Amino acid sequence: MLRLITADRVLPGPEGECVEDGAVLVDGTRVVAVGPCREVLALAPEGTGRQHFDGATVLPGLVNAHVHLAFDETSADAAALVETVRTASDESLRHAMGRRALAALRSGVTTLRDCGDRGGLAARVRDDITAGAARGPRIVATGPPLTVPGGHCWFLGAAAGSDRGIRDQVRRNAELGVDMIKVMASGGQITPHSPPSWTSQFDRDQLRVLVAEAERLGLPVAAHAHGTEAIRDAVAAGARTIEHCSWMTGQRSVRRDPATAAEMAARGVRACAASSRNWRTIIEKLPPEVAEQVYGRLPWMAERGVDLITGTDAGLPGSPFDDLAGALELYAHLGFAPGRILEMATVSSAAALGLGEVTGRLAAGRDADVLVVHGDPRADLGALADVCLVLARGAVVD
Incomplete structure (x- = not known):
């Protein structure tokens, strides 16, 4: 089915690119043309259905590169969240995950990466969507994240305490049909009695074993790493x-490592802050010097050439699946240009997930993942929340 979408402007994806009075021509699941309205109209066969959005902007569907579909963001606290994930049946959890994925899609997120589930259920939800049995965004699934016994997110079922155990768990995840491997290189915040966030859970040699086994199976690795040492080791291992x-380096201590940041930039290792729309509340509660340590790392890394990608940790208490726009406003607060932020949420994040030739920009041959919003998000990122139309691989989202 041919579809012509026209609006005041089209933002193809890369920062600085804008087509005034622009148009996107879609044929089935693919984009076939992007450009000035007059030129694209000339390519559209007679009878092509046209939708014009006055005062609106067309841009690529957004990418949320860090969510947890298995987590219930309405949980009262972390303990309640963990209990729900542990006790829910596969059927009920899979249904809830599909509902959360659809909420993300309706908000304009056409691609998301699930960064840790139970039993590979995100891959099952992905397959339901791909087969047309359910509606939702494109899902990149990592399966249950590898952790140490009793470590961060042990309750998701992928603890490993030896080199052999690490290899075995990577293979088990591969058998679940995952797209990537996730490892908890450091501790975290939601698992009672587990190592603190700044403490490494695996050493460099163990991470190398994990990455080597994942690469043997054709799977890239995403490393959860709060601690400086864990970041350094994960980068060296090949995440x-x-x-x-x-x-x-401690409860309220930070030591940024310029050498590791330089290595990340040189090798194209991306950083995902996984920061939700709650950033305002967090900043208000922190002393100014601590807030700078926490959030100042993002412009600091960008200045050193580290490619930043967008994710929200959706599923944690208070972090919904349908407000990537609210999370992106953090970067505007930190001084990032709106065009740069939009590029991070589309082009850069798609490339980080291995989908740079599939989605993340509006260009002939790419999948028709299209978002239309009222207003101009370059002037006000809040426009991203005012959705007119979403296409996911060419299909209109209700």
Whole structure:
């Protein structure tokens, strides 16, 4: 089915690119043309259905590169969240995960990466969507994250305490049909009695064993790493993305490592802050010097050439699946240009997930993942929340 979408402007994806009075021509699941309205109209066969959005902007569907579909963001606290995930049946949890994925899609997120589930259920939800049995965004699934016994997110079922155990768990995840491997290189915040966020859970040699086994199976690795040592070891071991990348050395101490940041930039290792729309509340509660340590790492890394990608840790208490726009406003607060932020949420994040030739920009031959919003998000990122139309691989989202 041919579809012509026209609006005041089209933002193809890369920062600085804008087509005024623009158009996107879609044929089935693919984009066939992007450009000035007059030129694209000339390519559209007679009878092509046209939708014009006055005062609106067309841009690629957004990418949320860090969510947890198995987590219930309405949980009262972390303990309640953990209990729900542990006790829910596979059927009920899978249904809830599909509902959360659809909420993300309706908000304009056409691609998301699930960064840790139970039993590979995100891959099952992905397959339901791909087969047309359910509606939702494109899902990149990592399966249950590897952790140490009693470690961060042990309750998701992928604890390993030896080299052999690490290899076996990577293979088990591969058998679940995952797209990537996730490892908890450091501790975290939601698991009672587990190592603190700044403490390494695996040493460099163990991470190398994990990455080597994953690469043997054709799977890239995403490393959850708050601690400076864990970041350094994960980068050296060959992780593709560093999640959180907080550079912590203690409860309220940070030591950013310029040499590791330079290595990340040189090798194309991306950093995902995984920061939700709650950033305002957090900043208000922290002393100014601590807030700078926590959030100042993002412009600091960008200045050193580290490619930043967008994720929200959706599923944690208070972090919904349908407000990537609210999370992106953090970067505007930190001084990032709106065009740069939009590029991070589309082009850069798609490339980090290995989908740079599939989605993340509006260009002929790419999948028709299209978002239309009222207003101009370059002037006000809040426009991203005012959705007119979402296409996911060419299909209109209700």
